[in-house]
Amino acid sequence: MLLFALQCLDAQPLLIYVCIFMFICLSFLLLSFFPDSIPWPDDLSNLMSFFEIFSVDIFSIFGGASCQLETGFLTKFNFHMMLVPGILLILFAAFLVVFAMSKSSKTFSPESVQTSLYTLVSMVLYTLYIGVSTRIFRLFKCVEIMGVWYLTADYNVVCFEGDWSSTAVIAFIGMGVFVFGIPLSQFLVLCKNRKYLDESTLKSDTEFRMHLKVKQKYGSIFEAYTAECYYYDIVDLVRRLVLTGGLILVGSEDGVAQIFLGILVSAMWLCLVLYFKPYASIWDTALSGILSFTLTITLVSGVCMRLYALTGSENDVYQRNAFGAVLIASIAVCFVLSIGAVIMSTECLRDRAVKMCRSKKEKNVVLNSSKVAPTQQKLSAIENAATKAWE
Numbered sequence: 001m002l003l004f005a006l007q008c009l010d011a012q013p014l015l016i017y018v019c020i021f022m023f024i025c026l027s028f029l030l031l032s033f034f035p036d037s038i039p040w041p042d043d044l045s046n047l048m049s050f051f052e053i054f055s056v057d058i059f060s061i062f063g064g065a066s067c068q069l070e071t072g073f074l075t076k077f078n079f080h081m082m083l084v085p086g087i088l089l090i091l092f093a094a095f096l097v098v099f100a101m102s103k104s105s106k107t108f109s110p111e112s113v114q115t116s117l118y119t120l121v122s123m124v125l126y127t128l129y130i131g132v133s134t135r136i137f138r139l140f141k142c143v144e145i146m147g148v149w150y151l152t153a154d155y156n157v158v159c160f161e162g163d164w165s166s167t168a169v170i171a172f173i174g175m176g177v178f179v180f181g182i183p184l185s186q187f188l189v190l191c192k193n194r195k196y197l198d199e200s201t202l203k204s205d206t207e208f209r210m211h212l213k214v215k216q217k218y219g220s221i222f223e224a225y226t227a228e229c230y231y232y233d234i235v236d237l238v239r240r241l242v243l244t245g246g247l248i249l250v251g252s253e254d255g256v257a258q259i260f261l262g263i264l265v266s267a268m269w270l271c272l273v274l275y276f277k278p279y280a281s282i283w284d285t286a287l288s289g290i291l292s293f294t295l296t297i298t299l300v301s302g303v304c305m306r307l308y309a310l311t312g313s314e315n316d317v318y319q320r321n322a323f324g325a326v327l328i329a330s331i332a333v334c335f336v337l338s339i340g341a342v343i344m345s346t347e348c349l350r351d352r353a354v355k356m357c358r359s360k361k362e363k364n365v366v367l368n369s370s371k372v373a374p375t376q377q378k379l380s381a382i383e384n385a386a387t388k389a390w391e
Contacts, residue, residue: 073138073154074167080135081174087124091117115216122220125182129237130244133179137245139164139171179241183234189218190231198227229278239269243295259302266296287344294337301330 095117102110142149142159151157157164195201196211215223222230242265247258270292272278279285308323 073151073157074163077135077139077167078170080132081170084124084128084132084178087128088121091120091124111216118217119220122218126220126237129178129182130240132174133241134245134248136171136175136179137248139167141248179245183237186221186234186237187231190222190234193218194230197222197230200227224280224284225278226280229276232278235272236269239265256303256306259299259306263296263299263303266292266299270296283344287341290337290341290344294334294341297330297334301327 095113098108099110099113102108102113138153139151141152143152144150149159151159151164190197193210193214196207196214199208199211202208202211221233225232243262247262250257250261270289273285273288273292277285279288304323304327
């Protein structure tokens with residue numbers, strides 16, 4: 001949000017670069033909060049200890065009252081389930097007010113208000129989809145302890161009875177309407193309007209007008225992709241769902257099945273993006289590839305950490321130091337790639353980079369032409385001399 005505000009205010013590129021660097025640094029300061037029970041390599045432990053100087057416990061100022069601020073999982077679940085319909089009701093109420101004003105307004109029309117409603121609803125659903133879906137999947141993750149099933153997200157809750165059963169009814173409704181309903185509705189909308197998505201295939205004015213209507217309503221779903229890959233937003237939605245809620249249902253938190261599935265999905269998505277190039281913008285393709293590669297490195301590092309925890313005592317000091325160095329190098333690579341991803345997602349910096357590349361190309365062309373011109377003059381003088389000598 002800060003970068004977006006700076007971009008809208010036309011801030012200086014140096015200020016934006018500084019904000020990007022501070023944002024990435026603060027993100028990587030989370031290393032200091034990693035648990036000490038994990039057998040980290042010595043070099044990485046020293047790096048994490050260094051970052052502890054930036055860690056501040058905000059809730060410590062509340063003292064013992066901070067424990068009273070905690071709520072149970074079922075309370076958070078009910079609030080999360082009410083979040084989506086609550087926001088949609090607010091948007092619909094605002095739409096009714098603005099739509100009534102648009103009939104007598106000279107600055108915006110009823111069609112533009114409807115377009116804004118479709119855009120905002122799509123943005124809200126896209127933003128809250130993963131969080132709500134993950135919360136639903138966590139409700140069904142239980143573990144058996146001495147013959148009793150407890151909820152892993154809150155061991156005060158007993159599964160399959162009492163409050164959990166009544167909450168599960170809401171979860172099943174949310175799963176059908178939200179988790180599976182949103183991707184299915186998007187797929188049906190794209191299939192219904194398939195012939196109006198690609199502007200180059202339209203043959204009449206009626207089809208072109210339908211294309212404009214479909215683009216105004218559902219352009220946020222397919223507009224960022226090429227005509228052949230118009231459905232990739234749904235594929236990306238399913239990918240994010242598998243990487244969040246799907247991993248919760250697969251094995252335990254310390255199992256390798258979760259990491260293996262995450263690596264498999266990330267690697268497949270990376271190959272799809274690099275091979276098919278589904279995005280209409282080359283910047284979006286590069287950005288998606290960088291983020292997928294960073295996620296793959298993170299998951300592979302998790303597998304290596306799991307293997308190191310099992311075999312760390314058997315390795316000699318050289319292997320431990322080498323593993324620590326490689327792990328720090330992977331963190332540095334993710335750090336650099338994160339900065340590059342933020343720069344590519346910021347439009348003003350992206351345009352500046354394009355202008356710099358174009359100016360360099362123009363300078364090279366000028367230099368090459370200045371070098372070629374004297375050579376051509378010499379050749380023309382030689383040709384003139386040879387012509388006179390022949391005559």
